[in-house]
Amino acid sequence: MINFISDAAVITKRQLLQLSRVPELLLFSTIQPIMFVLLFRYVFGGSIDTGQPGGYVQLLMPGIFVQTVAFTLAGTAVGLAADMQKGLIDRFRSLPISRSAVVIGRTLGDGALNIVVLTAMGVAGYAVGWRPTSSLFEVFLGFVFLLVFGFAMSWIGVLIGLSVREERVATNATFIVVFPLTFLSNAFAPTTGMPKPLQYVAEWNPVSTMVAACRELFGLENQFGATAGSFPSENPLQMSVIYMILIMAIFIPLSIRKYNNAAKK
Amino acid sequence: MKAVIAENLVKTYNKGAVKALDGLNLDVEEGTVLGVLGPNGAGKTTTVRILATLLSPDSGNATVAGIDVLKHPDEVRKLIGLSGQYAAVDETLTGWDNLIMFGRLYHLSAQATKQRAIELLEQFALSDAAKRPIKTYSGGMRRRLDLAASLIIRPKVLFLDEPTTGLDPRGRQDMWGVIDDLVKGGVTLLLTTQYLEEADHLADEIAVIDHGKVIARGTSDSLKKQVGGERLEIVVENEHLEIVKDIVARVSGSAINVDEGLRQISAPVTTGSKALIEAAKMLDEKGIHPLDIGLKRPSLDDVFLSLTGHVAEEKKEEEASVNKGRRRGK
Ligand SMILES: Nc1ncnc2c1ncn2[C@@H]1O[C@H](COP(=O)(O)OP(=O)(O)OP(=O)(O)O)[C@@H](O)[C@H]1O
Ligand SMILES: [Mg+2]
Numbered sequence: 380m381i382n383f384i385s386d387a388a389v390i391t392k393r394q395l396l397q398l399s400r401v402p403e404l405l406l407f408s409t410i411q412p413i414m415f416v417l418l419f420r421y422v423f424g425g426s427i428d429t430g431q432p433g434g435y436v437q438l439l440m441p442g443i444f445v446q447t448v449a450f451t452l453a454g455t456a457v458g459l460a461a462d463m464q465k466g467l468i469d470r471f472r473s474l475p476i477s478r479s480a481v482v483i484g485r486t487l488g489d490g491a492l493n494i495v496v497l498t499a500m501g502v503a504g505y506a507v508g509w510r511p512t513s514s515l516f517e518v519f520l521g522f523v524f525l526l527v528f529g530f531a532m533s534w535i536g537v538l539i540g541l542s543v544r545e546e547r548v549a550t551n552a553t554f555i556v557v558f559p560l561t562f563l564s565n566a567f568a569p570t571t572g573m574p575k576p577l578q579y580v581a582e583w584n585p586v587s588t589m590v591a592a593c594r595e596l597f598g599l600e601n602q603f604g605a606t607a608g609s610f611p612s613e614n615p616l617q618m619s620v621i622y623m624i625l626i627m628a629i630f631i632p633l634s635i636r637k638y639n640n641a642a643k644k
Numbered sequence: 645m646k647a648v649i650a651e652n653l654v655k656t657y658n659k660g661a662v663k664a665l666d667g668l669n670l671d672v673e674e675g676t677v678l679g680v681l682g683p684n685g686a687g688k689t690t691t692v693r694i695l696a697t698l699l700s701p702d703s704g705n706a707t708v709a710g711i712d713v714l715k716h717p718d719e720v721r722k723l724i725g726l727s728g729q730y731a732a733v734d735e736t737l738t739g740w741d742n743l744i745m746f747g748r749l750y751h752l753s754a755q756a757t758k759q760r761a762i763e764l765l766e767q768f769a770l771s772d773a774a775k776r777p778i779k780t781y782s783g784g785m786r787r788r789l790d791l792a793a794s795l796i797i798r799p800k801v802l803f804l805d806e807p808t809t810g811l812d813p814r815g816r817q818d819m820w821g822v823i824d825d826l827v828k829g830g831v832t833l834l835l836t837t838q839y840l841e842e843a844d845h846l847a848d849e850i851a852v853i854d855h856g857k858v859i860a861r862g863t864s865d866s867l868k869k870q871v872g873g874e875r876l877e878i879v880v881e882n883e884h885l886e887i888v889k890d891i892v893a894r895v896s897g898s899a900i901n902v903d904e905g906l907r908q909i910s911a912p913v914t915t916g917s918k919a920l921i922e923a924a925k926m927l928d929e930k931g932i933h934p935l936d937i938g939l940k941r942p943s944l945d946d947v948f949l950s951l952t953g954h955v956a957e958e959k960k961e962e963e964a965s966v967n968k969g970r971r972r973g974k
Binding site for chain 2 (some may be wrong): 382385386389392393396397400401465466467469470471472473474475476
């Protein structure tokens with residue numbers, strides 16, 4: 380057990396070291412979401428009437444936070460696929476280390492990177508007018524939610540990365556997964572404007588319940604269309620917790636099995 | 645004691661369509677070097693990956709240091725070092741970072757890891773480059789760092805998959821030196837190669853594999869014998885051809901072989917240098933000065949050719965591209 384923790388810690392540390400050796404990596408993974416904040420705030424901000432005090436930016440920030448942590452999946456998948464391709468996974472597997480340490484270390488590392496990214500985004504959001512109206516504790520809880528969600532998504536990335544085994548394929552595959560997930564949601568525009576059948580999809584989407592949960596925690600009202608009054612719309616917090624547990628319960632065992640079964644190929 | 649045993653390893657891909665290993669048997673005596681020699685696609689990497697616990701065979705058994713590779717892979721991993729066909733290190737990190745990372749993953753203490761990293765960097769002439777990202781390393785440096793990473797725990801059994809493929813002649817010499825030192829240190833080594841010269845130089849014993857099977861094995865000398873013993877070869881001016889045929893036939897006592905174009909007469913001999921001296925004396929008595937005279941032992945190339953035949957061309961290309969110092973495109 381002690382070995383397991385130290386093995387995972389070594390792998391996590393490796394990732395943080397990579398960031399310090401290639402600072403551009405951290406720079407760009409931070410600049411991109413900040414760019415999103417600015418673009419959406421100033422390009423769409425004027426044309427979307429939210430009916431919320433403080434304007435669009437209040438609704439936007441939780442949406443962009445969730446989108447950003449959802450993309451943790453991509454980072455994990457691409458990183459692992461590259462490790463596969465370069466034979467590093469083989470090397471790790473030839474070492475006397477715990478079976479799951481490599482993937483757990485990786486997801487923790489990618490999760491930890493989100494702390495930096497979310498902090499930078501929060502500051503940028505504040506600068507352009509984002510003001511949570513809830514208590515400090517609720518705001519904090521919101522960020523904890525985001526971090527855990529990012530960690531859960533990262534496990535989907537493990538499975539994708541180990542399955543495609545190639546960096547460039549992983550990049551494309553993750554876009555196909557994450558883009559619909561984040562845009563078919565309430566993250567950037569209210570779902571009430573969508574065709575009715577799509578509203579169901581969008582509102583049950585884990586990204587939407589996460590966004591709704593964060594909005595609630597940051598002191599905002601949510602609007603729901605088709606599913607108004609149903610469980611996810613009434614209880615976005617609980618629903619998000621259920622989703623996170625579900626994602627982890629499914630993808631952690633699948634991913635670890637995939638890692639171990641790489642031997643059969 | 646045998647440090648490595650592989651029995652009847654079979655591994656197929658694509659539902660049996662590709663037979664990577666087809667009942668492969670080999671063993672390595674403790675403290676010795678086995679060179680696994682084979683052309684592209686012979687099954688070298690597959691063999692190494694199975695022995696290093698990375699791949700399970702369809703059938704067959706393997707033990708490393710007496711431990712069953714399939715039943716107790718974790719125990720095996722504590723004893724082996726593996727340096728794969730392509731350097732597998734974290735390119736964005738420095739050489740130092742990589743060694744520290746692998747040391748910690750072998751569960752050495754922080755202090756012991758640092759100590760060992762310093763030693764290895766020194767041993768592999770990488771101390772100056774220790775703080776540079778691997779990305780900036782040359783192919784040879786990368787290969788050496790990769791090897792260093794596999795030696796952190798001073799493994800009992802070391803697997804090197806084509807350690808010099810893609811290196812220029814200088815890099816190859818350096819790598820040979822490094823491997824020679826390791827072997828003197830007493831490690832058991834299984835090394836794969838496509839270069840006969842390399843197997844000849846580094847290995848105590850050679851197993852020639854082709855299509856997933858060992859088709860010959862023995863010391864480099866015994867393999868050469870398998871193809872045939874020594875031959876006496878004399879090259880002379882055309883005018884002396886007839887007399888020399890006579891001399892060679894007398895010295896050898898068996899059928900002679902004449903190549904009119906090359907003006908070369910050859911025949912198998914059993915008495916080695918004695919036969920050579922005898923022939924030289926007889927030529928001298930007749931006042932003939934040959935253009936060339938010598939005893940020729942079959943080269944490993946001959947061994948390989950006579951055993952596999954079909955790969956001769958492919959191998960030649962490989963050799964040529966390495967001599968030009970190009971990296972193998974793969
Ligand atoms: N994952 C795989 N899927 C399908 N076929 C494979 C796979 N891995 C290896 N093979 C096949 O198995 C055979 C043996 O491959 P192997 O890599 O062991 O050869 P090798 O001797 O190492 O060759 P090289 O000198 O090119 O490295 C080849 O025909 C190869 O195409
Ligand atoms: Mg190979």
